[in-house]
Amino acid sequence: MTLLDRARQLEDQDPVKTRRDQFHIPQRKDGGDMVYFCGNSLGLMPKAVFGDVQAELEDWRDLAVDGHHHARRPWYPYHESFRESGARLVGARPGEVVFMNTLTANLHFLMASFYRPEGRKTRILSDAPTFPSDIYALQAQIRWHDGDVNRDMLVLEPKEGRHCLETQDIVASIEEHHSELAMVMLAGVNFFTGQAYDLAAISAACAAHDVPFGVDLAHAAGNIDLNLHDDGVDFAAWCSYKYINCGPGAVGGAFVHERHATNEDLVRLAGWWGNDPSTRFQMDEMTDFVPHPGAEGWQVSNPPILSMAPLHASLAIFDEVGISSLRERSKRMTGFLEECISAIGEDHYSIITPADENSRGAQISIKVHGSAQELRESLQATGIVTDFRPPDVIRIAPTPLYNTYEEIARFSQVLGEQVGATN
Structure with a gap:
């Protein structure tokens, strides 16, 4: 043969x-x-993407502002239509997932809530090789908090002669440095080697020492089985232009575990689309920000409809296959x-x-x-x-x-x- x-x-x-x-x-x-x-x-x-995008263009042409409530897929609640499929894709509950922004922007939005250096706990543990945009984002967060990048970036390298990290080495590093760690941020799948990390084991090690654990799922979402909720990951973000097939620069996704997603006291960057929808349009009086329960409370702006439209076709295929x-x-x-x-x-x-x-x-x-x-x-x-x-x-x-x-x-x-x- x-x-x-x-x-x-x-x-x-x-x-x-x-x-x-x-x-x-x-x-x-x-x-x-x-x-x-x-x-x-x-x-x-x-193939179905063309028709989905064209439908939005036609509704914009024909309905203008009325498309927010009368388009074939009304724009005002547009992002809500991806909750169930998005949750299935990453092993989450619907309220823990939202499609918004793009990957690095979402990492910044999430780290604004979860990277809270205080006292000795200022360091971020990350993996190597790390995608450059993640490095820039981590360094920027450290500088934003008046930290020292050389001191506060703890990058875990593979052992000499190896290309990949071992789970036990990541866990051991968390155990060794937990008193100094303000956050652990890793890839779900390493962009360079293709290695998939044991997120459950790493998450457990972080939880044991009350260290927030975030994951960049750029090469994991739509590629491997994920169980973000059950694994106890605190937050995650991903792009939709790789394995999720939504086009160049497509809208990204974000996950916030429900134990945090309903915490109204958690510091975050705020904007009107993350506000409670019942008061979102009460513009005749100044009101305090009341976050939408769940990951949607991290939204800042209204959804980019033309960029989101390809998600319908893509997620339908994932739902069909599983x-x-x-x-x-x-x-x-x-x-x-x-x-x-x-x-x-x-x-x-x-x-x-x-x-x-x-x-x-x-x-x-x-x-x-x-x-x-x-x-x-x-x-x-x-x-x-x-x-x-x-x-x-x-x-x-x-x-x-x-x-x-x-x-x-x-x-x-x-x-x-x-x-x-x-x-």
Whole structure:
């Protein structure tokens, strides 16, 4: 049996079928489909998105201000329509989730509430490598509170000779430094290595010492099973343009655990859309801010309708498949990818993503012993889209909603040819 035959057999036998026909697939110059393994950077467009956005444009054109209450999907309560689906996606209760702003903005909004340095407890524990925007946000928060970045940033590095952190090392660091920690902020899935962290274990360690625990879910939401409520995570934020497939710069999401979300005394940045809706429009008198119960109380401005519209199509697909079923297909696909890459040999690269399927998402990262950028460009020339991260890593992310086993087989065949040609 050839590799392609085996790939087709795996596709036929997989109980979770691809939803490829619900997405627009980029085309090669010859008219064939690109092999798109870059959903960890920008997800593909669901076909239904065009109609959803067009409907909002038409309602704006035809109804103007009356669209707030009389559009096909009225704009005033627009964000509320994503509560249930958003909660299912991240393992939360509906009141704990809101779609608003974008990722780094949401991190700042949430850290305004949860990073409250006092006395000796001023430090933030984070993981490495950390996505630059997170670093900037953490440093900015420290400076905002008149802290010292060199003192108050505690970045946990993998042990020498390793690429990934061990859960026990993260927990041990929390145990060691808890008297100095004002917050722990980690990725759900590391953007560089593709490692998925054990959020439940880390959350328990934080809770034992009353240290707020926040998570950047940029590479986790829509990728892996999440149980934010049961795991006891304090807060989290994510973008919607990667695995959630809502387009470049799409509106982000935020989670606040219900033990905090109903605490009206929690300090926050405030604006009218986070206010209790019953008094939101009482503009004839000055009233105190009364936060909306739940995560929606962290909203500041009214929802950006045109940016939010793609969420309808995307979340409908996730509801149809179910994130748990999708995750099982993803594990099988990523396992096949790892098997195919490993069969080529490690003379020219090494896999830096954990081998344990429960400790990674859809992404496999390979460290190239040569020019990774040249390799990515060579793959691109054959119609295969991957992602280069300096200095020497290629990220490959078969997305279970629209990628196939046959594409993985084709990629591995081309990789075997290209690796030798670029070294």
